[in-house]
Amino acid sequence: MNLAIINTRLMTFEGDSLGLIKNGAVGVEDDKLTFVGKSRNIDEEDYEEIIDGSDHVTMPGLIDAHVHTSLSLLRGSAQDVPEKEWMNRALGPIAQNMDEEDHLLSSKLSIMEGLKAGTTTFAEFARDVDRLIKDVYIPFGVRVAGAETINEVVDKEGELYVLERSEDKLAKNERLFEDHAEKGLVEPIYGPQALDMVTLETLEEIKRRSEEKKRRVHMHVAQGGREEEQIKRRYGKSTVKKLDELDMIQEDLIAAHCHGASHEEKKLMAERGVNMVGCPSSISMIDGIVPPVKTFLELGGKAALGSDQTPGNGAHNIFREMRTISLLSKCHEKDPTALPAWEALKLSTKGGSEVLGLEDSVGTLKEGKKADLITVDLKKLNMTPSVDVPFSNFIPNLIYSTTGYEVDNVIVNGEEVIRDNGFVSIDEEKIRKKAEKRAEKIFSRAEVDWLEADSEMVKYQREGHI
């Protein structure tokens, strides 16, 4: 790609503030940013194509720092149920009818949805993530920080899960690093699912390798009651304390959720530079809990946002996650100044890149960095008006007024994936139609098991509410 966007309201996120340039321009050559600055200083002749960025904000592509994309064919399948029903009685009876093709199709649907709403980097957490990378992320031209889910639970029936070490699973994760040694779109990450689901031997081995080779470890940490009970039975202490014993409370850890940690433990994690990821829609909807993003920031820690999965949160849309964490935090703290717009914007740009260890390549706009950027249309009714004096009202509006549909252009790694809110080369309608058809079959096959599982949703259905 070789293009420039000129005359645009530019937010670079370089420096301590948002790096606002009121009449800015960016230049893209191949996969890199070759110009970031004032529009009057760009040499338009250096670029084959010029996009007029008037009435648009141009900013870094958003980063979804914790996402399971392979479930979106189940959108709306597990909502408004008690937390203890969600996995096994609501989602489970339907999800068990999905095959590998369905997961792949879900992943396509999720990533398309995320792209349209401005997400350019997905921190994917999935079983067989290599297939998603090969068949979806790379063909779509989308950046992925991919972790292979390592789950060593062989039996969940007794009081204590039975774990069994699997060298194969770790080896599968390890192969990602070999296959993607040349940094292009793929950043491999280790993915032990959670402390209650992997053996200590595997965790110790992962810790050893991540330390030696400076690689990140993405893990669900302190995600609530079930985990807490398992860990207490198994190790007689909390998740964070046990992880600290393993020397894993360190800056190579990407810790999703963390709402089950005590304040002291959050403080320890923040001080040690653990990378916290909050999933506001998912955790508020599945657990009725506000993710402790604001707490981590206050304690001087690092934080980012994730969309998790659609059957929990309804959508893959990081604009929505930024607004959601801001509103939830304001009510949780009883303080309308909690998590102001500009702080929320940082979480999913600069913050997201730091959490994933990608700060040298993405998350801010700077010459020499990868060209991952989006434009947001300020001409939509819900974004009108935009002024620059005495302050830029469109910055709060980017959090409190957007829906995601305002995203016009999406460039990943220097390639245009979306132009004027439409895909450049992905066949949206073909994939969408296939998704409809396969979902119909999955849900239909699930009918008997779903009714038998008798979750709160079955009650809603009987009452004519769904």
Add this chain to the structure above:
Amino acid sequence: MNLAIINTRLMTFEGDSLGLIKNGAVGVEDDKLTFVGKSRNIDEEDYEEIIDGSDHVTMPGLIDAHVHTSLSLLRGSAQDVPEKEWMNRALGPIAQNMDEEDHLLSSKLSIMEGLKAGTTTFAEFARDVDRLIKDVYIPFGVRVAGAETINEVVDKEGELYVLERSEDKLAKNERLFEDHAEKGLVEPIYGPQALDMVTLETLEEIKRRSEEKKRRVHMHVAQGGREEEQIKRRYGKSTVKKLDELDMIQEDLIAAHCHGASHEEKKLMAERGVNMVGCPSSISMIDGIVPPVKTFLELGGKAALGSDQTPGNGAHNIFREMRTISLLSKCHEKDPTALPAWEALKLSTKGGSEVLGLEDSVGTLKEGKKADLITVDLKKLNMTPSVDVPFSNFIPNLIYSTTGYEVDNVIVNGEEVIRDNGFVSIDEEKIRKKAEKRAEKIFSRAEVDWLEADSEMVKYQREGHI
């Protein structure tokens, strides 16, 4: 108008549930619904135009039960500030530069924004509401439950506001009832602003008239600290207790906000049939408070949702308000089953019509009622997939996945206002451009005063955050 929508997923909201008809149709003649039922039972020859509603939900138009539309030129102007700064130090210095034309233009912008996101009835609360009705609502063809703001504060400087009875203001409100005696698009309502802002004489007179003529009274009730203090000083008791003394805690009262009421007072209001309106985005963002909608419903009371005003909440979008109250309530109650999707949907359809006293004409789809309805496109990526077996997943998705941009058709009072997401006769771009120009002038004139008021936003601006 004379048209039918066929082959659609129809939600009528008649009966106790959502009145779901999987392959439904509606027929519209003049301003009324002439058919609501199964698609196979409609006689297509009765209609001049047939719209194929496949892959769409057809449902009642949404009801915004508390809204001040005339401020949207100030979108993004007062965010992330302490509650006590919001009105006077953040919004005030900018708002004082608006003239009558600006308010009218704001109103146009707000209503267009609301319409595009599926709102067909606005419970407008404004000074000179007659002008908004005459110059905006009627020309736009939009339903309005309009209250003229009666505010009798003549001096706010001392400890206790000085009030002075104004027969003119009440007379202005009264004229609405005379001017719109023939029920078309306009439902007049009394609008005493709040107990701390009107004299007892005026309130008693409004009470007398509303009881005699069976008219509703729309009022801000128990909206927080400032009001509480004024009422305590003036009357030595709480707002709700004083209103009860005036015999106003009755089913003709539409009470916005109510978060300052005690639990006992909420119980009293719910039992007496007071019509509560919660504004989730506005109150969470301005006050850090979750509106007590869930509490009113639990206590057997009536409730609806409002968008309030854009400089507080960022948007006029009732789909967003439904999702916001659901998520906020789940976290407030620490219960993911709190305010499920189907209950949220009722708040802004059937519930909204009951709260405004419009249940005989709108809020549900039934033959003979006014034709206020919308279609929602389920083919958007963020709404995919939609299944009907073993339950209708698109019902939770209408709350947890929509953004408002999925609304395709909007019919108000039998007239198509929006078709395929575009206005039929409103010149969107002309109004939007005018809004941009005037906003630039308002904000620019405000610069010195805004800086002097030195709110938290001024600090953000100095730090390069806005």
